[in-house]
Amino acid sequence: MIEDDYYEEDESPRQPPLYLLTGLVIGLLLGLLISLVIAPVQVVDTSPFLLAEAEKDTYRLLIARAFQAEPNLERARARLGLLRDNLLPQTLADQALRLQSAGGSEADIRALAELAAALSAPQSAVLTQPPGLPTSPPSGGGDLPGTPQTFPTLDLNQAVWTATLPPTPTSPPPTPRPTFTPRVQPSPLPTLGAPFELAEQTPVCEANRAQPRLLIEVQDSAGKPVPGIAITVAWDGGIETFFTGLMPSISLGYADFDMEAGVVYSLRVGELSETINGLQAPTCGEGSEAFTGSLRLLFRQR
Amino acid sequence: MIGIGAAAGIFYGWVLRPTQTSGFALHTLRSDYKADYVLMTAEIYRQDGDLAAALERLRALEDAPPLRQVQQAILTGQQLGYARSDIETLANLFQALQKGLPTLTPSAMP
Numbered sequence: 001m002i003e004d005d006y007y008e009e010d011e012s013p014r015q016p017p018l019y020l021l022t023g024l025v026i027g028l029l030l031g032l033l034i035s036l037v038i039a040p041v042q043v044v045d046t047s048p049f050l051l052a053e054a055e056k057d058t059y060r061l062l063i064a065r066a067f068q069a070e071p072n073l074e075r076a077r078a079r080l081g082l083l084r085d086n087l088l089p090q091t092l093a094d095q096a097l098r099l100q101s102a103g104g105s106e107a108d109i110r111a112l113a114e115l116a117a118a119l120s121a122p123q124s125a126v127l128t129q130p131p132g133l134p135t136s137p138p139s140g141g142g143d144l145p146g147t148p149q150t151f152p153t154l155d156l157n158q159a160v161w162t163a164t165l166p167p168t169p170t171s172p173p174p175t176p177r178p179t180f181t182p183r184v185q186p187s188p189l190p191t192l193g194a195p196f197e198l199a200e201q202t203p204v205c206e207a208n209r210a211q212p213r214l215l216i217e218v219q220d221s222a223g224k225p226v227p228g229i230a231i232t233v234a235w236d237g238g239i240e241t242f243f244t245g246l247m248p249s250i251s252l253g254y255a256d257f258d259m260e261a262g263v264v265y266s267l268r269v270g271e272l273s274e275t276i277n278g279l280q281a282p283t284c285g286e287g288s289e290a291f292t293g294s295l296r297l298l299f300r301q302r
Numbered sequence: 303m304i305g306i307g308a309a310a311g312i313f314y315g316w317v318l319r320p321t322q323t324s325g326f327a328l329h330t331l332r333s334d335y336k337a338d339y340v341l342m343t344a345e346i347y348r349q350d351g352d353l354a355a356a357l358e359r360l361r362a363l364e365d366a367p368p369l370r371q372v373q374q375a376i377l378t379g380q381q382l383g384y385a386r387s388d389i390e391t392l393a394n395l396f397q398a399l400q401k402g403l404p405t406l407t408p409s410a411m412p
Contacts, residue, residue, distance in 0.1 A: 027306060027308040028307035028311045031313075031314070032315055034311070035316045036319070042330075046326045051325070051328065065342070065346045
């Protein structure tokens with residue numbers, strides 16, 4: 001009997017150690033709660049090029065406005081270099097266009113256009129510092145004048161990931177030495193006071209151009225393209241303002257506007273110029289081959 | 303076992319999961335970049351005198367009181383050897399904020 005009891009007990013199924021698994025799961029949940037909810041990772045000490053696109057736009061706009069306030073092209077270039085954009089003038093122009101289509105402030109659009117134009121200007125190339133040479137934008141007083149000093153830009157791997165838990169106070173992270181930024185004269189910006197007058201009006205008949213446009217070029221009295229000039233176009237039922245200099249690849253003084261066939265437009269360049277009335281997309285060709293062309297307008301400062 | 307599970311959970315949340323490599327907010331910028339941001343704001347303020355716009359720009363940088371941000375920028379600028387004119391530009395904004403925000407008196411001027 002004793003032996004029978006023993007075998008009966010031994011043959012009964014053994015229970016797995018569920019309490020260990022339960023403990024592991026509870027611990028895991030607890031750990032996830034702490035690391036994801038209570039004290040999630042926070043990123044600190046990043047560089048401008050790691051910012052979100054919207055934040056980069058804010059940063060870029062600030063640089064443009066600061067350049068407007070203090071036209072130091074080298075400083076603006078160094079600041080923009082922190083964003084590591086390869087196509088700087090185009091990026092600025094694109095942002096200006098986006099801002100314009102979103103109904104942004106005219107001052108902001110103008111600032112972006114002016115900086116894009118200043119960076120695209122041939123004389124600005126002389127001031128270009130070698131690519132990949134980050135500098136601290138503000139000029140430092142402790143360095144020898146004219147001896148640019150480099151410092152390592154924080155790499156992604158150098159970004160410090162910390163938990164929300166208060167960090168133990170340690171010595172501050174090494175901050176880069178400033179770089180002496182020579183105060184250079186900026187590229188000349190347009191004199192906005194003198195009005196512009198229509199110098200040429202030419203129909204452009206290109207059959208392959210699907211959309212008729214107003215192709216506007218604004219020049220100063222010496223014939224140099226002028227960026228950052230507001231152009232206001234009005235028609236029956238609408239008005240729009242845009243700026244020269246947003247397409248530096250074509251010309252610093254260039255701007256264009258999509259026209260509609262049969263619509264009469266009025267246009268004014270700058271704030272003091274006379275309004276040009278009765279502008280219409282021209283009809284090119286004859287008979288069945290007729291199509292609506294574009295209109296090229298050249299404005300020159302008096 | 304609870305301890306092992308908790309350690310695994312924390313390791314996942316703090317080490318494995320943070321795969322975000324970009325797209326950060328302005329407030330994550332290093333202190334010297336923040337100081338330059340404030341300097342740009344001060345440069346714009348010096349030109350347009352628009353204190354409300356300057357405040358808006360400073361608030362976009364971080365949640366700290368604007369006065370403290372400018373104060374910190376001045377300190378950082380001094381540590382980094384900013385030019386005197388830049389420090390003066392920052393100080394100009396600081397003074398304007400002091401006048402404009404009388405309730406936010408700073409603890410000390412650098």
